[in-house]
Each structure stands twice: as structure tokens, then as C-alpha cells.
Amino acid sequence: MSDTALSESATAVPSTPSTAPTIVARGVTKSYGKTRALRGVDLRLEHGEILGLVGHNGAGKSTLMRMLAGIEQPDDGAVDARERRAGAAWNADSAAASGVRMVYQELALCDDLTVAENAALSDPRPTGLWGWRGRAEQRIGTALDTVFPGHGISVLRRTGELAMAERQMVEIARALCTDALSMLILDEPTESLGVDATAQLYAHLRTLTRRGVSVLLISHRMQEVLANSDRIAVMKDGTVVETFAAAATSESELLVAMGGEVRAAGADVTAPRAADLTAERGAIVATVRAASGISFEARAGELIGLAGLAGQGQEQLLNKLWGAGALSRGVTVPRRRAYVPGDRQTSGILPLWSVAENLTISAMRGISRLGIINGRAKRELAAEWIGALKVRGDAATPITALSGGNQQKVLVARAFAADAQMVLLDDPFRGVDVATKNELYALMKAEAAAGRCIVWYSTENSEMAHCDRVYVFRANRLVSELSGESNTEERIIADSFDENTGDQR
Ligand SMILES: Nc1ncnc2c1ncn2[C@@H]1O[C@H](COP(=O)(O)OP(=O)(O)OP(=O)(O)O)[C@@H](O)[C@H]1O
Incomplete structure (x- = not known):
């Protein structure tokens, strides 16, 4: 295949399109030790549809996805695919040969390799001994341009140097570097993408389905699943309990089917162990002086939001607050601090x-x-x-x-279980289900009310409504400070983009 054909290949379909289901799971069961992850799952993914898959944390979504992609084998039951060669077992090789590709929740990129080298690693097509690097650069570059126009990612950069959103784009684009794509499985693909990239991705998925590709979309973002799926399957405790036509259902109906106990945000939550705090509620516990723009100030008992487009300096501020010592210039912080990282794989869990x-x-x-x-x-x-x-x-x-x-x-619990006066959160609720998120919002409010100072960076502007005060970032500067009636999603979005905000102050 020529390199110039790549954008076509990224969306190519099998040569013998048919309207038979792309993949069918029948009675699939899977246990890990005593944990029964899947208990007889039945699922059909139709030709050219987007099937949303929702369920609480631990319901079995990722396990099912691994069975469908042939990466693991069911203990019982079977997976059958339209493109499977007669007589071939369903495993990772036959799934790849049938045009099944996965986009992982845990970004599976090698940090030390470049974007193009990572793409070459997962590209099932023969690379040839000569010129493979150039071909890989062109293939992944074209795929990125096709799905995320204006992405700004150099294919020669090491992926370890990229921001989360950029790595996620690379992960998605490299899954599209394949001939005869028949099925794309996406596990929470938009958790770290900004609004524009999310819209670009969904627009591209529709292009794919029009060409007959089937998409399995796993997500905790109910509104996105409702807006972009044809049907939605709900998993609960290892089985698919219900399937809805997306146009005929609602978020609350999905949540009821998931069986999650939905606690209203702001409901009373008692933290298991009251923190041993020394700062008086209302006292200033942290400051970061700005050379230009607005200075940062945090008080005991406050829940402070950091907002703005991704990568505008929010993480640098968290790093300053986390890493500051007695000699740090322009920064004061309380002695006991805890930090919840956004990327649990690289800086969070102790595996x-x-x-x-x-x-x-x-x-x-x-x-x-x-x-x-x-x-x-x-x-x-x-x-x-x-x-x-x-x-x-x-x-x-x-x-x-x-x-x-x-x-x-567990990472969130680690921070709150410590006796930290200040808890720093780096967009930590990616992949957490709706019911639990509501519990966590309530927990943060209760902890702030008990006297902790919480500084919370979130890429979801709607979450900022839970905060006492919000700092909006643009171009590595604090450009506005919102509270009370001024703390609205519209104002956050306006200040994130408005070139004049902040300059006037
Ligand atoms: N490799 C494994 N070893 C042991 N247990 C596992 C393994 N993989 C999954 N499980 C268990 O299987 C169950 C289902 O997990 P799975 O990752 O499929 O859930 P999920 O619905 O994808 O959750 P989330 O929304 O949090 O990603 C969980 O109880 C999990 O602990």
C-alpha cells in the first residue's frame, strides 16, 4: 500500500461488506481467582453502528473488551466475528487480521519512543527493512491530521514528553493505522481530551460508521454516550442487563439500569477519619505570587478550582504547591500536603x-x-x-x-486518608463512574468544611460549580478569579478564550 493511501486506509473497510453483526458474544464468562468478572455476557455489535457500553467501576466493561479483541479467552461461552476466517480460533492475531483495533484506557504508549515509533510498533502491516521509519512517520501523521486537524503534535517527539491529551490522540490515531478496519473498541477515549478534540473524534467515528466500521464506545460520560451512540448496553456486576436505543433513553434511565446508588452532589458525607488540622479555618495557608496577572491564594476550609483549557499552566501551579520547600521563592505552602496525580500509571499506583x-x-x-x-x-x-x-x-x-x-x-482515598492540611488534585476523576464522582464531590466539600484546603484542577468545567472559588488559566497565567454568581461554566469558557481577560487587571 502506498503511504499516500494512508488516510484512506485509516478508514478502509473490509472488501466484502455485509450487514451481518460485526461481532457477537454469547454466554461469555471470565473469572480471575475468586472474582467473577463476567457472568454469561451476551452482546451483538451490528455492522456500522456505535454501541455505547456503560456500567459502574468494576462492572466488567474492560474485561469484555479484552475478550472481544481476542486478547484473553473466555472461561466459557464464545466470541464470533463476521470477518473471522472459517475454522480460525478467536485470539489477538485473528482479531487483528479481522480488522479489530483497540484504544486503551491505560495509555499503552512507550514513553521513550517517538510518536512514529510507537505507531510502527502497533501497525500490523509489514514495515519492510528499509524506510520503515519514514513510512511510520507519514502514516501516523496522516492519521492524526485526518482525525484531529490542527493537533500540533510532532511525530518525532518522544511520547513521554507529550501532555495526556496529546498522548490520547496518538493512541487513537495509531489504532486507525490499519487496513480493513472492521471494528474499533474505545475504552474511555475522551477522558483526557479537550472539547474540540472530543468533537473531532466523534465526527470521525461517524465517518467510519458510514463506511461500515462498527464502534464499541466505553465511557462514563453519559451525555456523550447518549449523544453519539446508536444503542447503549448497560453492564452490571459482570452481565449486560439491558440494551437501549440511544434516542429513546435518558441519563437517569441508564443510571437506574446500572444500579448505582446516585447520591445528589453535595449530600452529607462523613470522611472516615477526621484530619488532624492545625490551621484555623479561613486562615491563608498557601500563596503563589505572580510576576504578572493574578496571584494565587488559598485558605483553610476552601475548595478551590483550577480551570481553563488543558495545559495552560494548571499543572505547573499544582507542581509548585506540591514541590515547594522552605526556600521556594514566591510560594508559601502548609507543611503537610497530599497529591492525587492525574496519570495513575506513571506517578500514582505502586503496582x-x-x-x-x-x-x-x-x-x-x-x-x-x-x-x-x-x-x-x-x-x-x-x-x-x-x-x-x-x-x-x-x-x-x-x-x-x-x-x-x-x-x-484508591489514589483519592490515599490523599484524604493522610493528615494533609492541603490536598492537591490533578484532574483525578478520569474513569470514575457517575455515582462515585458525586460521592467524591460531597467528600471534598465535607473535607473542606472540616478545615482542609483543597486545590482541584479539572478539565470538566461543569465540575467547577462545586468550588468556593475558581482560578481560570490561559497561556500559563491566572487570568480571572471567580466565585459566587460569577462562577459559571459560561464565564469559565469565556475567560479561557478571551484574550482581553486578565490584561485589564
Ligand atoms: N487481571 C485481573 N486480575 C484480577 N482481577 C481482575 C483483573 N482484571 C479485572 N479484574 C476484576 O474484574 C472485575 C471487572 O473489572 P473491569 O476492569 O472489567 O471493570 P470495568 O467495568 O472496566 O471498570 P472501570 O469502569 O473501573 O474501568 C473487577 O472486579 C476487577 O477487579
């Missing part, structure tokens, strides 16, 4: 440790005496937080055996 060890590592001061850790206090603290955040998995489970959303809950 060789259990849930309890991951959860309590920052709370050592409270559960040790004379340097000796009180094992019982550790187990109790872990059990309390596992219960409070409904983590699906017990204390002794290896952290990597939890679903992605449940790992994220």
Missing part, C-alpha cells in the same frame, strides 16, 4: 503493592508509633476508606487487579 498498602502509604504518621506501623490501624483505615468510596476489591488484593476506576478511587 507491586496491595490495595491497603497503596491506600495507607501517605498516612504512616497517623498509624505508626515510634516508627513502627500499627498493622491493625492500617487494616482498619484501609477498610474504612474502601467502604466509604465503595472500592470493588478488598484490602489484600493487588492494586493492579482492580478495575481502572477503582484504582483511581
Whole structure:
């Protein structure tokens, strides 16, 4: 295939289109030790449709996706695909040969390789000994241009240097570098994408389905799933419990089918263990002086939001607050701080440790005496937080055996279980289900009310309504400070783009 044909190949369809379902799962079961991840799943993905797949954290969505992509085999039941060669077993090779591609929730890129090298690694087409690098550069560049026009990503950069949103774009684009794509499986593809890139992705998915490609879209963003799917399957405790026509259902109907207990945001939540705080409520506990624009100031008892388009300086501010020492110039911070990273894979979980060890590592001061850790206090603290955040998995489970959303809950619990006066959150609720998010909003408010200072960066502007005050960033500067009636989504969006905001102050 010529390189110039790549954009066509990124959206190419099998040579013998048919309207038979693209893939069918029948009675699929899967257990990991004592955990029954899938309990007899039946699912059909029709030719040229977008099927949304929703369910609470740990419902079995990612496990099902791995079965459909042939990466793991069911203990019982079967997966059958339209493009499967007669007699061939359904495994990763036959799935790839049938044009099935996956976009992972945990970004599966090698940080030390360039964008093009990463794309070459996963491209099933023969690369040839000579000129493979140039071909890979052109293929991934074209795929990026096709799906995300104006992306601004150099294919020669190491992926470790890219922002989360850019890495996600690369992950999506490289899945499209394939001939005869028949099925695309996307696991929470928009959690770290901005508004524009999200719209570009959905527009491209529609182009694909018009050409007969089928899409399985896993997401916790109910409005997106409703707006972009043809049908929506709901998973609960390892089975598909209901399937809806997207146009004929609603968010609340989906949530009821998921079985999640939906607590209204702002409802009372009692943190398992009250923090031992020293700052008086209302006292200034942190400041960052700005050379230009607005200075940052945080008080005990405040829930402060950091908003604006992704990558405008929010993470640098969090890093300053997290890394500051007594000698840092222009920055004052409380002594005890906790940090929840946005990228759990690179800077969050300790993969060789259990849930309890991951959860309590920052709370050592409270559960040790004379340097000796009180094992019982550790187990109790872990059990309390596992219960409070409904983590699906017990204390002794290896952290990597939890679903992605449940790992994220453990990281949030780690920060709040510590006796930190200031908790810093770097867009940490990616992949967390709707019901749990509402619990977490309430938890943060309760913790702030108890006197902690919480600084929360979120890429979801609607979440900023939970904050007492919001700082909006643009071009690495604080351009506005919103509170009360001025803290609206419209104002955040306006200030994120308005070149004049901030310059007038
Ligand atoms: N490799 C594994 N080892 C042990 N348990 C596992 C493994 N993979 C998944 N599980 C368990 O299977 C269940 C389903 O997990 P899965 O990742 O499929 O859920 P999910 O619906 O994708 O959740 P999330 O929305 O959090 O991503 C969970 O209880 C999880 O702990």
C-alpha cells in the first residue's frame, strides 16, 4: 500500500461488506481467582453502528473488551466475528487480521519512543527493512491530521514528553493505522481530551460508521454516550442487563439500569477519619505570587478550582504547591500536603503493592508509633476508606487487579486518608463512574468544611460549580478569579478564550 493511501486506509473497510453483526458474544464468562468478572455476557455489535457500553467501576466493561479483541479467552461461552476466517480460533492475531483495533484506557504508549515509533510498533502491516521509519512517520501523521486537524503534535517527539491529551490522540490515531478496519473498541477515549478534540473524534467515528466500521464506545460520560451512540448496553456486576436505543433513553434511565446508588452532589458525607488540622479555618495557608496577572491564594476550609483549557499552566501551579520547600521563592505552602496525580500509571499506583498498602502509604504518621506501623490501624483505615468510596476489591488484593476506576478511587482515598492540611488534585476523576464522582464531590466539600484546603484542577468545567472559588488559566497565567454568581461554566469558557481577560487587571 502506498503511504499516500494512508488516510484512506485509516478508514478502509473490509472488501466484502455485509450487514451481518460485526461481532457477537454469547454466554461469555471470565473469572480471575475468586472474582467473577463476567457472568454469561451476551452482546451483538451490528455492522456500522456505535454501541455505547456503560456500567459502574468494576462492572466488567474492560474485561469484555479484552475478550472481544481476542486478547484473553473466555472461561466459557464464545466470541464470533463476521470477518473471522472459517475454522480460525478467536485470539489477538485473528482479531487483528479481522480488522479489530483497540484504544486503551491505560495509555499503552512507550514513553521513550517517538510518536512514529510507537505507531510502527502497533501497525500490523509489514514495515519492510528499509524506510520503515519514514513510512511510520507519514502514516501516523496522516492519521492524526485526518482525525484531529490542527493537533500540533510532532511525530518525532518522544511520547513521554507529550501532555495526556496529546498522548490520547496518538493512541487513537495509531489504532486507525490499519487496513480493513472492521471494528474499533474505545475504552474511555475522551477522558483526557479537550472539547474540540472530543468533537473531532466523534465526527470521525461517524465517518467510519458510514463506511461500515462498527464502534464499541466505553465511557462514563453519559451525555456523550447518549449523544453519539446508536444503542447503549448497560453492564452490571459482570452481565449486560439491558440494551437501549440511544434516542429513546435518558441519563437517569441508564443510571437506574446500572444500579448505582446516585447520591445528589453535595449530600452529607462523613470522611472516615477526621484530619488532624492545625490551621484555623479561613486562615491563608498557601500563596503563589505572580510576576504578572493574578496571584494565587488559598485558605483553610476552601475548595478551590483550577480551570481553563488543558495545559495552560494548571499543572505547573499544582507542581509548585506540591514541590515547594522552605526556600521556594514566591510560594508559601502548609507543611503537610497530599497529591492525587492525574496519570495513575506513571506517578500514582505502586503496582507491586496491595490495595491497603497503596491506600495507607501517605498516612504512616497517623498509624505508626515510634516508627513502627500499627498493622491493625492500617487494616482498619484501609477498610474504612474502601467502604466509604465503595472500592470493588478488598484490602489484600493487588492494586493492579482492580478495575481502572477503582484504582483511581484508591489514589483519592490515599490523599484524604493522610493528615494533609492541603490536598492537591490533578484532574483525578478520569474513569470514575457517575455515582462515585458525586460521592467524591460531597467528600471534598465535607473535607473542606472540616478545615482542609483543597486545590482541584479539572478539565470538566461543569465540575467547577462545586468550588468556593475558581482560578481560570490561559497561556500559563491566572487570568480571572471567580466565585459566587460569577462562577459559571459560561464565564469559565469565556475567560479561557478571551484574550482581553486578565490584561485589564
Ligand atoms: N487481571 C485481573 N486480575 C484480577 N482481577 C481482575 C483483573 N482484571 C479485572 N479484574 C476484576 O474484574 C472485575 C471487572 O473489572 P473491569 O476492569 O472489567 O471493570 P470495568 O467495568 O472496566 O471498570 P472501570 O469502569 O473501573 O474501568 C473487577 O472486579 C476487577 O477487579
